[in-house]
Amino acid sequence: MAKFRSKLKRHTKGKTWAKGHSSTSNPENMKHRMNAKSRFFQANWKSAPPTSSSAKPSLTLEALMKHDARQMYATGKDEPTVNDIAGSLKSFSLDDEMMSDSQTGTFKTFKTFASNYSQCSNMSFKKLLNGFRTSSNLHKEMLAILTALTEVIKERKGTESSTEYFLLLMETIDASQEETEIFACISLLSMGIKTVPVPVLRKKFSETAGSLMQLMTRYIESENMTVIRHLIGCMSVLLRAQEHVSWSYSSTMRYLDAILSFTIHSKPKVRKAAQHAVVSIIQGSCFMLPRKPENTADNPDEPEEPLPPAVTYHPASGRVAKFCLSQFKPENLSKSQKLVLHTIALLRDTMSGMKTDDVRQSCESLLSIMTAANVLLRTTCFQTFHAFFLSRTTNIDSELLGKLISAIYEYRPDRMDIRQTLAWLAVLKEGHIHLAKLDLNLCANFLPKFVDVCASDLWMSDKTEIVTGASNTLKEILYECVRPACATDELRAQNREPITKVINIISKALAAPFGDVAKYVILTFAIVFEVTGPDFSKALHAPIATLGNRYDTNSTLRLAIEHAIITAIQFVGVENVLKAIPLADAKGEVLIDRSWLLPLLRVGIVGASFEFFSNYILELAYYCNTKWDEYKKEGNDSKRCTYELLCCQLWGLFPGFCRNPKDYSSFKLVAKKLGTALENNPEFRAPILDGLNELITYASEQNVGEIAKYSKNFVPCLLNIYIQKPNDTYETEMRGKILETIKVFLTITSEQTLVDLFENAVKELKDLPPGNFTSDACMDAANLLVVYQNAQNIKNYYEKFIAPVLKKDNKTKVAATDDQKLKKRKRKSYELLNELIASDREECKKFMKKNATAIEELLLKVFPTCPISQASRLSCLKLLIEKKYVSIKDKYILEAVLTFKEFSTKKQDIADQLLKLIGEIYEKKDKLDEFINIIMAGFGESELSVNTIFALRSVVQHLTGSLTVKTLEVILQEVLVFLTQKIRPEAEAAVVFLITFVKVLPSPLVANHLEPIMKSLSSMCPDTKRYCRLQIGYLLKKMCKRFTADELIKLVPGNDELTHRRLKKIRKQLRREERQKAAEKDSDEDESENEFVSGGLEKKSLTIEDILADSDSDLPDDDMDEAPEANHGNKKKFKVERNIHPRRRRRDCGFS
Template sequence: MGKFRSKLKRHGKGKSWSKGQSAVSNPEQMKHRLKAKSRFFQPNLNLAAASSTNGLTMEAVHKHEQRQAYNADTTTVNDVAGSLKSFTLEDDDGMSGTGTQPSTVKTFQTFASNYSSCSNVSFKKLLTGFRASSDLHKEMLAILSALTEIIRERGGNESSTEYFLLLISQIEAATEERDIIAGVALLSMGIKSVPAPVLRKRFSETAETLQQLLQRFIESSSQSVIRYLIGCMSVLLRAQDYATWTYSSTFQYFDALLAFTIHSKPKIRKAAQHAIVSIIHGSCFMLPPTAGEGEAAADAKEEQPQTSKIKYHPASNRVTKFCLAQFKPEVLANSQTTVLHTLSLLKDTLAGFRTEDIRSVCENLLSIMTAANILVRTNCFQALHTLFLTRSANLNATLCAKLLAAIHEYRPDRNDVRQTLAWITVLKEGHLHLATLQLDLCMQALPRLFEICTTDLWLSERTELVVGVSNCIKELLQDCVARACATKELADQYRPSVIKIIGALHKVLNSPFGEISKYVILIFSIVFEACGKQFGSELMPSLTTIGKRYDSHGALRLQIEHTVISAIKALGPELVLRALPLSDANGDVSLERSWLLPLMREGATGASLQFFMEHILPLALNSQSLWRKHLQSGKAVSKAHIYELLCCQLWGLLPGFCRQPRDPEYLRKLAPTLGDALEHNTEFRSPIYDALLELLDDSQSPECHAIMGQYARNFLPRLFNIYTQKPNTSYEGEQRKRALAVIRAYIARAPAEVQSQLFETAQGLLAGSAVASFEYDSYFDINAAIVRVQKCRGIEAYFEKYMAPVLRNDKSKLVSRDEQKMKKQQRKTYELLRELMTSELPSCQKFTRKNCILLQQILLDAFNTTCSVCQASRL
């Protein structure tokens, strides 16, 4: 077999040793070794041999630590130190060439702190972010050090005002360009913390200086200085009061900034646009009034008496004229980039314009939206969206309605998903803004938008468009339609518009379902919440259609159940069961609609007890009879189980109907039925317990509590009998505990005479029971539930007779002699005593105050007689 030859080419020979030199390992190039030989701290970093003297001094170590602090790339500490040594302020500035750096308080603990002891936090950014490789930072640090020394010599406190005044003087006196740039950079840091009165006082001189510098550096290659100047001018103009904006010179300074908003350099353009936006929206007279501090705040309020009434900035007209000049046909044709920059400025400033200016700008925006450039149309949509989103009062209701009608005419093609989403989002925000201004105009315009969404946009095959339209409809329903249906008067006023909206949404239910199926069903849950209380009859056809689409194994099961629960909460069980009846033509429960029963229990709130008794209870009794019939025949056991489940589910609706019922007075007719079912039907006790707890809850009306108190004699004795029956299974044990919870809640709502009567009866039953037996423990729990609501005298009598002997472990017939039973008896007694002492009821608090010394003595004496299990409760 032949050999396979490798097709890989072998690498060429690299460096090789000459003959006889293979044992030599030293390389030919020794650059790093030679540097190591020269020693790092040697003053002259050359390749000469090291001197005999030791170069590792404390000064060298100090320099090395400083270098590591700022990670210099090329410039060394010696360079920085040398540049600062040559800088002098006076004859003796503490930085001579031979002397060492004097120690200062390192406010920020950085390398720059060694050369400037400035304590003003406005310059913290320079001191913490100092880079020795930057010439600008060196100049800034030198100027800052000089100004700090001057301020200290004059006895100043290094305030922002002092630095501001000295920086302006330094900039005006400087002749070299690098000194001016460094001064302006420092000024941009410190001017933000200068008090507004100082900026107003020095406005003319400072603004003139900044404008001259802008003209000087307009052609400069350095963008930073222009950005610094723009920022300083912005802070200066924002601090001026309303009266200053009546001068033509102020508008000249503003126009100077405005010219940079379409600059070709992005950083300069963004800085200028940010400056204009901050002036339009953030000037001192545009901001809401704040709490004054001393006399300065009082003076500011006197200077600006009408601050809260100013809705637009005086310079907004300048911005309007400037932007409209960029929308001329020749600019649109030759410089669309300038148009985009202008739209970017408008997006953030338009809300602060006058109403007339907003109208003019919007007209021009609509006119240029016909351009072929998709970026121009997108930016126009963004500007309009921001205008609506800010909820500006300058965009009044009439103008907003007209603008929305005009935007409808610029509807993009449905296949252009991004443009369509932008269009629908703008219209959504516009209608939300219009609803806050004038709801009637919004409701007049809203059906048109819903018609477009449901008949066209919602039927798109693009999922992102369907989701976007669904979110739009959801917000409009929650913020506009729900407001129009808040009261019966509003609902009658806007009924035609709401009916049109419901009709448009109902049409989608009748169309074949596709990708939008789950979105449509979930939207109807919002519809039921928004207008279900006032438009129940109009929504019943939609609910019927949704119910017919239910399939227990279908993909839309969860969405349909969520929507039906919303309908039950809003429309009420009566209308829902009228649209989706539970019974068939023969009056029997329809098994196909049994899925409604768990939903009814969860969603029923504020329902009618009369409806439950006249419609639900007959179905439950019918199912119970069929259950008994099939169970006795023994031939259809499966049907017996089905009707058993239906009967229990129908009774399970009772707690929902008792949750804040509309007709609590109907309890008088329902109470006897519930009492009989509680006593004779153990399988229905759980829902009846839940219903009683709902009716006794604090959220119920006083009328409901009063009616329940009237039937205390009907329910409480039955509950006592249930609790005293020994359970045979764990389920019965759990139901017994729930019966005690109902007793405790019910006894608090019972009338005083009923409480006293039941207390006497319960004490007699307790006395007649064998100590520590099941019956005794049951009656003790019942008495513990009743004694809490007794008067102080009754609590004292019960304590002396049934509790104190147990606590003292007396030899009494009321105290068990069996050790285990005695432990249980003591534990129950201690728990009851703790409950009485911690209760907020007036009678319990009175009992605790009146018998405080007695209780202390009993508890101290019981230290030796109390079992170990009860020591924690005793403490």
């Protein structure tokens, strides 16, 4: 038989014809056909921008608006500055990220579809005007009514205030018969009623509330629940505005009862709106808000701290409590548990605003509900207690709160239930913190029991989550309860017994064999050391000793133990720590196995005493020094090195003893020893110099006098060491530290001592030949001292030692070594001149006023002969201008321009600052164009073109707000000429200028010059374009971010294939980045939703402002136009955070 060929494999990925449409040959998607059709007659069709059949026509309203915005300042009689233009361009947007980030405020936007029909200027209705949907019948009706009301107000010559709209809307609601009109008016009312003044709401309360109540009764059975939600919102705003006395009327309570009836509604949106309304009434009524301070006229500069509200509970809170408790019937607990959960949710947000009796009844009901076996009910009750404790309300006395905490102990969940255990733990934690705010002594007596549960029970759990939760709880308790109990001597005396018990309980966990919980125990003890301090040193002696005995360099807990011991050194005190972990035995011999403690002491010592350093640390150092010399003579190198290291480490503790010492008067005990060590022991100089620097820098005026007594001894000693020639690299490095220490000491040295030291230094300087080591060292010393002399001495020193050095010509033929020495002396002379000009001392100012002109002439004269130290010399010129010693000259600008040659150099930074300073002065004189012309004169010389472009870039960057549009156009045209040149540095400088131009100026102003910029970039020589490819890429990416790649592609000539490819690649990259950013944002939202902390109790709390804000959007949904199934596709659920009290500041938890 013949073989038949098998069927070919069908293409399953392509599109197939629908049944009965096989004759249709033209597909719906004709992307490639349209691209080919649009490019048929184009010269470079591969680079042309694609088009599609669905593309919008190019002449659109948006395009016209952009064109008008670009051209509205291009033609005008007056010359506006960039600042003037920026003020009128705040509404302009061409995908300008920088403009949107940097400019905020109220401004006029481009007209939307809705604003074409309504001229309403009231900000209450902006969401309707901005978010108007033409497909919504409700929005159309709202817009029509708003337009009519606006016309009526304008005919009556009104101001379009919220009060006028409120009154007209109420009149319209009363007169309307059609439901659609009423719904639209109610939606508009819900937008505008929030900005109506409180006196108006009080005066119109009875009429408005009656009308709203009738409407609520009329539409209670309606399918459009949006109307009910808006009515509830309007009623809550009315009730919040009423005075305290108004709540004594039965009619007011009747309106509240109406809202309460909706809090257990079957519709979730209605129920949430009603609960939000009740919470905002109880917590956010006008008399429940913090009051503004009255007497602020005496201190207007001090920030105003709001006063607590006049009343602590709402008069209607009893009605809310009664309503909630009435829902906790036995039949509801067994059959309608969802109703009970909704009621508990309402109680959770309102209980903190109730009076004490209502709080007691509510707590008793919640505790009785928690006896049920339903886990969800118990968790919700835990959340309610947590929110109540977190509110820190004063509507519960400390005795009742203590009883409530004791009762919650009885509802401890099973240890295997992690979520319930963490929730129970979080509730007790907040309860104790709340109790500490009300009665600190009572809270201290409650703490041992709670700490015992955490340390002795929960820490022993095999569940990591419970161990971490217990550790975090103990941390909060220690910071919020134990630390306040140790704040003063009186409180420490009152609470010493319970706090000691707390320390002993945690110490038991520390003494147990180390396991997985060891890290948490050690870190918790670090907090114990911090909060208790040296007053509990006896109780802390054993834990510190235990930590010292458990230390092992190979242990995984080494870092945790080091952290705990460093904390103990800082807060318990170095003396107490060394008593528990001594460095020496009873015979006074150093324990080498405790040497690991020395680096920790160096880091942790603060607030110690010089007496302890002298009597204990230095004694050990001398012992080690003796052993060091002894083993050195014996030739025992290993032990010699050991004791040498120990001796250096002990001296290395000196900077720690200089951190805020508690006995400055005891500095005399160590001053002589320090001087001896500085002279005879170079290896100890580094820590001694560091300590002296820190001691003087951070000492108060009262304490610095104790150190100043010894400056006459330390300064000559340090100067003698500095003048001596170093023997090795270590001593060479120390010379810089010695010089810094001398500078610090000079600030506290007496005037007579300064004069004597200066005269001696000058005398030595005269006798020594210039150029050798000793001469340079004496010059350094004299340069330090001359700043503290009188004007005459400064002048003499300047004329004899500074001016001659600066006048010397480097171009003369001298030996290389002499040339280097001259450069070094010139650099030091410029640095001294900088210091003299910048000094605020009166004698320096006198010297500068008399000799500023001579110094200026010298600085300007030495420029051609002094190519070195340009940064220091320009800094001197800048300081002369800043201090107003001299007036500006054109030569200053020339020298600044000449410095702009390289990228990111110190010289260019100084020149940049100098140009900015000069430009600001010209700007104040309204001569900025003259300043620009002086700079642009550099284009006349080819060797200055690059410098001039960089200088113009600096001007545009710093003074762009004051430059006129015409000036900017002239600058840009000049720079674009150099962009197309064949010289690489000029092209590179021009590209860098364009980057700044695009980055700094407003988008519309840049958009007006996009075409010449893009043409010039395309016209660049291939060599310069390749050389500047990185800078051009950055420029194009920046422009694409501000304008979009499609707009730029249209401006690129068709024959520039390279730029077309780069722009398309950037477009792809930007779109990819947007997609990645959107994906990361979605993933972050998903993670935040799934986050579980402490059984779901530790949620972000809402503030009073959040309470007063509507839970729904101001822009209503059009329920009439949408099918009930419209929202079924949205599967994502969002959690509504309902904790209403301001979240207290939490410390970053150290446990993980």
